[in-house]
Amino acid sequence: MSPFDLFPLGQPAFVSNPIDRAAHLRFHDDKLMALESHPATRAYVLYRDSLLVKREGDRVRALLTIDEALKAGANPGTIFLGLRDGAAVFGMGMSPAAAEALAGRDDTTLTELRGMAMQGAVPPEQLGTIAMAKSMVSWHQRHGFCASCGTKTAMREGGWKRECPACKTEHFPRTDPVVISLVASGDKCLLGRQKQFPPGMYSCLAGFVEAAETIEDAVRREIFEESGIRCAEVTYYMTQPWPYPSSLMIGCNARALNEDIVVDHTELEDARWFSRDEARQMLLRQHPNGLAGPHPFAIAHHLVGRWLHGTETAG
Structure with missing residues (x-):
């Protein structure tokens, strides 16, 4: 399939996003925890500009189970992206050490996202959700401390907010x-x-x-x-x-x-x-x-x- 077929006029990468953000669920930790353990739940794992994928023959799969993500070294903290076809989708990051540990593995690997998207290795309809995961993971990794008092902040509302336990300042992702x-x-x-x-x-x-x-x-x-x-x-x-x-x-x-x-x-x-x-x-x-x-x-x-x-x- 050519790049013109993958991204026809008026449909560049990342604009198609079929996910239901289901923002009302972000305020219920118990429901989010239940969703994390559900067998239908999936996750995208990002490290810097790369996406964690499972190799299955000549193809790669980016949408992983939570268990697959954790076994590959993803951080346990999850960001609730929303629901797709009724199933929860989360975003997850990983540490430099975990990323280095993947070197030499054939079954699971980190691959540069832009190149994969341009080549059609990841279906275009998934790219909008992956963009959400990448942006949110990057924000959490760069904003771990309060800009007002310097205290380490904590993830809240399914990952869509960070809160300072000391001065109570709320921090939100920026675009x-x-x-x-x-x-x-x-x-x-x-x-x-x-x-x-x-x-x-x-x-x-x-x-x-x-x-x-x-x-x-x-x-x-x-x-x-x-x-x-x-x-x-x-x-x-x-x-x-x-x-x-x-x-x-x-x-x-x-x-x-x-x-x-x-x-x-x-x-x-x-x-x-x-x-x-x-x-x-x-x-x-x-x-x-x-x-x-x-x-x-x-x-x-x-x-x-x-x-x-x-x-x-x-x-």
Whole structure:
């Protein structure tokens, strides 16, 4: 199955999530404990940017029983993600020592999540729930102490809150908004590349939304800061959860007011205008100079693809 089949236009990774979050159950420790011991309960186990999987012949299975997860070294603390088809699904992390102990094992292994998703090793419909687990596990690992008094905090409400036993401050997981934009000027679109991109790859420009800033203003600011291009109309397309570690990509289109590019080399290695024909060749990996666009896994691919299909409102 090709990446275009895995992630058709308008359906990047992590946006499909069939889980019922069942938030009312987070407040009942007794019910959550009962769910953990139920034979139908499953868990996703994350370590940094990798997913714990069981190898079964030529395939891998990411949805593990609680017993399988614990035997592989997952931490006993579970995060209640919700219900799928009536069965509970939890997220679990693991320690560096437990991750190292998996080295050399053939049956159970840690595999980099992004690569697995791009190759279709994990069904796309599971990726949204895995993104939940990854974001939440990462948050707990990075926020174990109270930001107000420094005391070690405790997990509460099925993992959706941490509470300080000393000053009683409540801490909640955060999501960082990021704008990512397809900027167009007539029949050309603006794409840039960062140094860490694969050779020849260009993508849409992106950046974090700042405090007290609208999405539209964030788009205009980021595009101007990185490329010197000023934008007029900004229109919203769609969002994509991005669990690296816990962002929400806000896809937008914008119309350029000028075409003279001034690259901020602290942010980008290069930025260029591309014609529709070039952009189409790049998405299909058929550009004569070996240039490539973003993978269908990412919302940037869908922003470019939508522009090529002429269904965006700006440009």
